[in-house]
Amino acid sequence: MTRPTPTVFTIPPGLSFADALARSLLHRHRDNPLALSHIRILLPNRRSARALREAFLRANSGVPLLLPRMMPVGDVEEDSLDITGLASDSLDLPPAILETERLFLLARLTLGIPQGQGRPSSLAGALKLARDLARLIDSVHTERLDFAQLQDLAPEELAAHWQHTLTFLEVITEQWPKLLASLGKSDPSSRRNRLLDALTEQWRTNPPKGEIIAAGTTGSIPATADLLASIARLPNGTVILPGFDPMIADDDWEALDPGHPQYLMKQLLQHMGMSRHEVAHWPLAETDQAQSQKYAERVDLLRTALLPADRVVRWNSFKPDLEKALKGLTRIDCDSQGEEAGVIALLLREALETPGKRAALITPDRRLARQVRAELARWGLQIDDSAGDPIDRSAVGTFLRLVVAVAADPGPISLLALMKHPLAAAGHDRAVFRALARRLDRHGGREGYAVRGARPEASLDALMDSIRTAAMEEDDQTMLADFFNLLKPLETALHQPEADVTALMTCHLDVAQAIAQSHDKSGADQLWRLESGEHLATALADALAATPLLHSIPADQYPAFFDALLEGQMVRPRYGSHPRLAILGPIEARLHHADLMVLGGLNEGTWPAAPAHDPWLSRKMRADFGLPDEDRRLGQSAHDFMQAAAAPHVILTRASKVDGTPTVPSRWLSRLQVLAPTLSGSNLRFRSLYRELDRPHKIIPTDPPRPTPPLEARPKALSVTQVELWVRDPYALYARHILKLRALDPLEAEPDALEKGTIFHDALDQFLRLWDRTSSDETARALMEDCGRAAFGAALTRPAIWAFWWPRFLSVGHRFIEIERDRQAAYETLATERKGTLELNTHRPFTLIARADRIDRHQDTGALEIIDYKTGSPPQKKQIEAGFAPQLPLEGWMAQEGAFEGIAPTPVNALSFWQLRGTREPVNIQHVKAPEEQIDDARAGFFHLLDRFSRADTPYLSNPRPTFAGYGEYDHLARVAEWTQLPDLAADAPDPSSGPSSGPSSGPSADSASDKGDTP
Known part of the structure; x- marks a missing residue:
């Protein structure tokens, strides 16, 4: 026997659905608590059942009691049906196929797609495509559609790739049921429908004894809607809708579209054959009634803000009491998602200062959730995330x-x-x-x-x-x-x-x-x-x-x-999370409220989410086939937002930028701001507090380091390249040669400027050693290419090197041969990559070392020219004259002293940089002006530097001329970033050399390969 009129109630927005239901049932059965165990409650899913169990425990002040029997409708199985008295073994339902088994079978089928029509290129691609196909199959079963209806879609109206997809779908959906039947299995969604249909029919023909309550579900699944309709007409059956709004105007109700939060419940009521005016308020406990009335203005504001687009004209006549409507509602707009996560963590942490207070973050953004969890770890807090961890x-x-x-x-x-x-x-x-x-x-x-x-x-x-x-x-x-x-x-x-x-x-x-x-x-x-x-x-x-x-x-x-x-x-972790904190997705939060609700990630594309991509059916094809469109999903999301935003204490957060990209506020925030301009998101309190968390209360300035190692620890030998470092950054020399600190090479290092310089130097060195100057240009170019291939070695297999370095090397090589032809009558190459050592005895023995890229001798004068190959930019004239780049002049001095093996002391009248660019001017030769004068200055500057650092009280300063400071490999050890922020320290920094001044540096020399092997 059934009732003529369905029994449907609602618990209004703004109340914790689970807590209100638990309190009311406890109040109703306060004289006989054991009666609770005779009640059956059907809930949307297992998470909802867990939330209701916890709500009963809270409502009973933690005292254990016999609970109602709870059945998760969304996760229905035989073990759930056993509590209803339905004999599931009599249904003769094949067991559901395991998800992995289903995916593998569908993946195998997708690999049968004809080549060129979307066939996945790998098993991994097939597996991803199979997941989408499984979701489509579930959607079709859930909506009680038939794949045979695919034939009704007009292929000629579709693009070619959609025609191919449709053809394949018709084949696969014909094969799939046969394949399942041969395995004795069924689709989980189809099986769930049959279980719910069986339960619906059982209760319709044989109503169960005892009270049955279907709570918290909106009947979005047709099989669930049938079950709810059946329960609502049972003599002892009740349906309780979550957040049904009876205050919507009649004309607005008739105009509801799928994107509205009340649309699904409107459809459910129509399916039940009842008017919305027949929905009654669930009898609440006194505290819940008072809270519902207290925040009625908030619900009114949200109701008006979420009106269908063609009804927003009502905004003009809407005169809310904003003070009441916005009481307990705050909006915080953060600069970045990292700041948003930090602010949310701070809000949750503050909530714990109040004994017994519970707080929850509601967000569909899993990345934001992970960041909040990481921020909470600073206080040693572990928080339960309903989505779990990947x-x-x-x-x-x-x-x-x-x-x-x-x-x-x-x-x-x-x-x-x-x-x-x-x-x-x-x-x-x-x-x-x-x-x-x-x-x-x-x-x-x-x-x-x-x-x-x-x-x-x-x-x-x-x-x-x-x-x-x-x-x-x-x-x-x-x-x-x-x-x-x-x-x-x-x-x-x-x-x-x-x-x-x-x-x-x-x-x-x-x-x-x-x-x-x-x-x-x-x-x-x-x-x-x-x-x-x-x-x-x-x-x-x-x-x-x-x-x-x-x-x-x-x-x-x-x-x-x-x-x-x-x-x-x-x-999902079973234990170890904080009992008063939670991170919930919008779906999990439908029945769960906390004392503080933080709604995070309120940006378009996040909440509400961007439309999902379906590789199998276009949006129009889905609509023609009868599948739900994106608007219905948007309506469900809007309902979740309204339920959470109507809670007593709510904070809405968003990030103005995510990964540096500007974002658009959620449409719901934008609508609320139109109606309530004071809800602007400009709240700075918690943003300022978060920024202060890691800001030191006091900054104690540090002085530049002034190490003065003992004389016996100071270098007794240096290369000319390291002398240049000595001039620019004495502290770097100290760290490298006295502390013996070297940066580790990167792992799987990509070829860099240093490697390029080494390759070019080696190739030109080998060429000059093997080249017969009487040979033809064609032979010379072939030899140059062979030397290049040998120098490049395995590096030529790298696409970037083959595409960029190799053509430039060939360009350099061809121009190099032309230059050598022009020079061979006037110059003779004496040495390439020649090591030089100069022993000095001043205050203490010291050895100067160099490896000259090339030394030529003029045929007429006998004077030497020192040549330095540069694959990067050579030093500027001002740097050389100021003593910032003494490498080449020092090599010239060493050649004059006969320091290079096999070359007698000889005057040097030319210093030149050969820039190996490989572009429009493949080899650009730059001569140092007044080379003899530069050599004399470099020698004098070097002795002065040596003299200064031969004194025990001379410190190795870091960047003694900060105005010209550039990249320093050891700047982090010298804490340069700290003391250079104080201008007075930078201006007063002493000059340790009082000779050649430190100059600007563009970073590590790209051509330090020219001195390879010369560092002791």
């Missing part, structure tokens, strides 16, 4: 991805990342293995670093050869060789032309467990524990069980396939 970013997920990354494409960065991972041990004590990783990272021998610098060939053998060349300790080499042997099976498997997915995944997991094994624990014990490990173990076990459904794949596709497999999977 499994591929968990410790275990990252470890598994690193294992396959190293095996697939071995390189220093991925290798060190794997070795330094907390789970890596390779059979050793973890601390011992991590110490090995640090030694490998920093080790450098005579032949270079073990893994730093240019990237070696992508293989474990090449990496091991590099380690052996760097001469690491024998024990370290043995440990590394054993570690590489653990990775070898996976490396071999991933470099096969084709492989079975099951075999690849099994090998991957076996290798991962071997690397995770320590001296006292197995790899399985290390990997598959805690929430993330358990979740991954289950997910990967399901995947392994389903991999036989996949065909063999090119083995090199496995890493991308594994990443795609983990994508989108989330893991």
Whole structure:
């Protein structure tokens, strides 16, 4: 027997739905609390059931009690139906196919798309396409549509690619049901519909005993709407709508569009066959009634702000009491998303100062949520995020991805990342293995670093050869060789032309467990524990069980396939979060309210979200097919916003820029600001407080460093390049030669200006050694190209070098030959890349070292010309004259003294820079004016510098001339950024040399290769 009129109630916006429901039921059964256990409550999902259980506990002051039986309708299964008395085994429903199994089958089908019609290029791409296809199948089942209706869409009206997609969909949707039937499985969404339909029919024909309440759902799913309609007419059935607004004007109600927050409930009431005026207010506890009345003006403001676009004319006559409407409502606009996260964290932290106060961040922006969690960590707070954490970013997920990354494409960065991972041990004590990783990272021998610098060939053998060349300790080499042997099976498997997915995944997991094994624990014990490990173990076990459904794949596709497999999977911590703080998505927040509600990420494209892309059906095709359009999703999002924004204490936040890009405020914020201009977002209190968190209360200025090492520790030998550094930045010389501090080479370093200079120098040096000047120009050019290829070596395989450096080298080489032809009658090349040493005895012995790029002798005068090749910009004339660039003049002085091997003391009458540009002027020769005078000045300046620093009280100052200071490799050690902000210190900085003054520097010399090997 059913009622003639449905029984439908609502709990108004602004109240915590779960708390209001719990309080009212407790109040109703206050004389007989045991009666609660006889009530059945149907809720939207499991999260809602958890929220209601917690609400009952709060309403009962923490005292345990027998709760109503709760059934999550959105996650309905047989175990949920058992509480209804429905015999689920009598339904004869095939079990739902596992999600992984379904994805693999759909991926296999998508790989059958004809070439050139959107077929995915890899299994990873097929898996992503399969996820979209699974969502489409679920949507069709949810809306009770039939794939046969695809034929009703007119292909001739569609673009060619949509025609291909439609044709494939017709094929796949014909094959899919047959495939499921052959497996004895069903789609989860179809199965859910049948379960709900069975329950609806059961209750219609045989109403259950006891009270049944369907609470918090709007019936957006047709099967759920049928169930709600059935419950509403049961003698003991009740439907409670969340935030239904009976105050909307009749004409506005009739004009509601899918984008309005009340649209879905309007459709539900029509489906039930009842008027909106028949919806009654749920009997609330007195405190809830008072709160609802207190914030009625807020609800009125939100109702008016969210009117359909064609009804905003009512804004002209809307006269709200803004003081009441905005009481407890604040807007904060932040400059960046980082600042927004910091402000939100500060708001949540402040809420904890009030005993018992609960606070929640409501946002669909997962990135903002992660940033807020990171900010809260400064106070040691762990917060529950309802969305969970991406499994591929968990410790275990990252470890598994690193294992396959190293095996697939071995390189220093991925290798060190794997070795330094907390789970890596390779059979050793973890601390011992991590110490090995640090030694490998920093080790450098005579032949270079073990893994730093240019990237070696992508293989474990090449990496091991590099380690052996760097001469690491024998024990370290043995440990590394054993570690590489653990990775070898996976490396071999991933470099096969084709492989079975099951075999690849099994090998991957076996290798991962071997690397995770320590001296006292197995790899399985290390990997598959805690929430993330358990979740991954289950997910990967399901995947392994389903991999036989996949065909063999090119083995090199496995890493991308594994990443795609983990994508989108989330893991949620079971415990350890703060009991009074939460981060919720808009869906999870529908029934959950807190004392403080922070609505974050209120920008267009975030909340509301941008329209989702469907690769299978265009927006028009979806509408013609009968699927819900984006407006309905927008209406649901607007309802979520209104429910949360109507709470007593709400703070709305947004970022004016995200990643430096200006953003647009959410349409709801813009509408609210029109009606309530004082809600402008200019609140500065919490922004200022957040900025003050990391601002020091007092800045104590520091003085520039003035190290005065003992004379015996000061350099006794320097190259001419280092003398230039001595003039410009004595502290850098101190750090490099006295403290012996050297910057580590980058990992997998890209070729830089230094490497370019080395290559060009080596090629020209080799050419001049081999060139027969009597040979033809064609022969000379061929020799130049051969010398270039030898100097470039493996670097020529890099596209950028082949595209940019190599053509410029050829241009330089051709012009170089022409210049040499013109010079050969007047000049003779005596030496290239010649080392020079000049022993000096002044206050103390000192050795000056240089490596001249080239020394020529004039055929007539016998005088020498010192040539310096520059692939970058040569020093300016003023720098040379002021003593800022003494390298070439000092080489000239050394040549006059006979310091270069095999060259007698000879006058020098020319100093020149040959700029090797390779552009319109491939070789630009610049002669130093008055070379003899520059040599004399450089010699005098050098002796003066040597004299000053031979005194124990002369300090090695950093940037003694800050006005001309440029890039300094050791500026961070000298804390230059601190003391250069004080102008008085900069102006009064003493000049240690009182000779050649320090000059501007453009950074590390791109041509320090010209002095390679001359530093002792």
